[in-house]
Amino acid sequence: MESIREASQRIARISAHLRPPNSQTEESCVLKRADCRAKGGAPGFKVAILGAAGGIGQPLAMLMKMNPLVSVLHLYDVVNTPGVTADIGHMDTGAVVRGFLGQPQLENALTGMDLVIIPAGVPRKPGMTRDDLFNINAGIVRTLCQGIAKCCPNAIVNLISNPVNSTVPIAAEVFKKAGTYDPKRLLGVTMLDVVRANTFVAEVLGLHPKEVDVPVVGGHAGVTILPLLSQVKPPSSFTPEETEYLTKRIQDGGTEVVQVIFFSSFSFLGAHWLNYVKQCPCYWQAKAGAGSATLSMAYAAVKFADACLRGLRGDAGVVECAFVASEVTELPFFATKVRLGRRGAEEVYQLGPLNEYERVGLERAKKELAESIQKGVSFIRK
Ligand SMILES: NC(=O)C1=CN([C@@H]2O[C@H](COP(=O)(O)OP(=O)(O)OC[C@H]3O[C@@H](n4cnc5c(N)ncnc54)[C@H](O)[C@@H]3O)[C@@H](O)[C@H]2O)C=CC1
Numbered sequence: 001m002e003s004i005r006e007a008s009q010r011i012a013r014i015s016a017h018l019r020p021p022n023s024q025t026e027e028s029c030v031l032k033r034a035d036c037r038a039k040g041g042a043p044g045f046k047v048a049i050l051g052a053a054g055g056i057g058q059p060l061a062m063l064m065k066m067n068p069l070v071s072v073l074h075l076y077d078v079v080n081t082p083g084v085t086a087d088i089g090h091m092d093t094g095a096v097v098r099g100f101l102g103q104p105q106l107e108n109a110l111t112g113m114d115l116v117i118i119p120a121g122v123p124r125k126p127g128m129t130r131d132d133l134f135n136i137n138a139g140i141v142r143t144l145c146q147g148i149a150k151c152c153p154n155a156i157v158n159l160i161s162n163p164v165n166s167t168v169p170i171a172a173e174v175f176k177k178a179g180t181y182d183p184k185r186l187l188g189v190t191m192l193d194v195v196r197a198n199t200f201v202a203e204v205l206g207l208h209p210k211e212v213d214v215p216v217v218g219g220h221a222g223v224t225i226l227p228l229l230s231q232v233k234p235p236s237s238f239t240p241e242e243t244e245y246l247t248k249r250i251q252d253g254g255t256e257v258v259q260v261i262f263f264s265s266f267s268f269l270g271a272h273w274l275n276y277v278k279q280c281p282c283y284w285q286a287k288a289g290a291g292s293a294t295l296s297m298a299y300a301a302v303k304f305a306d307a308c309l310r311g312l313r314g315d316a317g318v319v320e321c322a323f324v325a326s327e328v329t330e331l332p333f334f335a336t337k338v339r340l341g342r343r344g345a346e347e348v349y350q351l352g353p354l355n356e357y358e359r360v361g362l363e364r365a366k367k368e369l370a371e372s373i374q375k376g377v378s379f380i381r382k
């Protein structure tokens, strides 16, 4: 007869075989990961996502796992990375996926990375501006950038966390303090503005979005988002109404996801009834307080990260818009088209000819941008 002790030892042996081979249970498995014949080292780039368990982070991680230029994908967050890593790690694409949880694992997550993408931080709720996120996200970005300065100072950084107009100056100041700042390697991600602009302009022109290229300059918040419709490719003309509609819709694209904006169509109701409509939740909240753009942002982030990786690989003619250190205006940071190469944003392009509408927009954008940039700089220098 089997004793209770022998029976429990047998059950322990069986359950060790049944557990999934993640980092916590690997010890008890017969076959360890290290014994497997795949030794890694496939050609490609090493990419870390910080904030990988979030609304943007998860679809972004999935899309980066599908990118053939990525050989190693590190997923870091302060919550839930074991589950997200196990899930994405089962996809039968080439990149090796590793998860890192919490501050003590940040350095391991970052060591050896070629590209670090940062969507960590809180998103907007209805009624908030991006600047309202500053108090929480500034500290998060500072900590993560301190880690980058220490563990992968030569990595290209794609900064998504809002308010981008302030978080990019924060990152620059952290890197300056650490003595690792290379302006070419720090890029604020404004790609979603371009993605939206291409979509909305294509709709107005009756074209496929892939046929359209709209430069969007300035920054990434409200009036600082400045689409240059006079430079749209293919060359197109717009009526004043189309220009006004497109500019506003591109500038308010983020808010349209957080909360529906179509009150102007109700203006015939008068102020009293308009206020009533605004209070109605089904008209007011698109994501009902559950956050901001995540899926289109993950798409845009991957589009931009892929461009950075192609630049790192040495591909010629990789050009995208990004919020970078710049001498295009009197401001220290500004979004324009940049050429991406082995060292990051190797060339920052000038604005090109603007029409009167765009010149007025540029002055408004610069005024707000100057304050947001200064706020970020002061946060570190104070
Ligand atoms: N640049 C752009 O075009 C866009 C920027 N955003 C911004 O991206 C950020 C993230 O948005 P969502 O993914 O929707 O938010 P989310 O709340 O769904 O995800 C954020 C993730 O960051 C993690 N996180 C928080 N503190 C962290 C830390 N210290 N270290 C590592 N991870 C940390 C959270 O645990 C969470 O998983 C927000 O600031 C949002 O405003 C959103 C859309 C577009």
Ligand SMILES: O=C([O-])CC(=O)C(=O)O
Pocket (backbone or CB within 6 Å): 123, 124, 130, 162, 192, 253, 254, 255, 257, 258, 292, 293
């Ligand atoms: O609007 C937000 O808060 C998120 C964002 O930056 C965008 O969707 O463009």
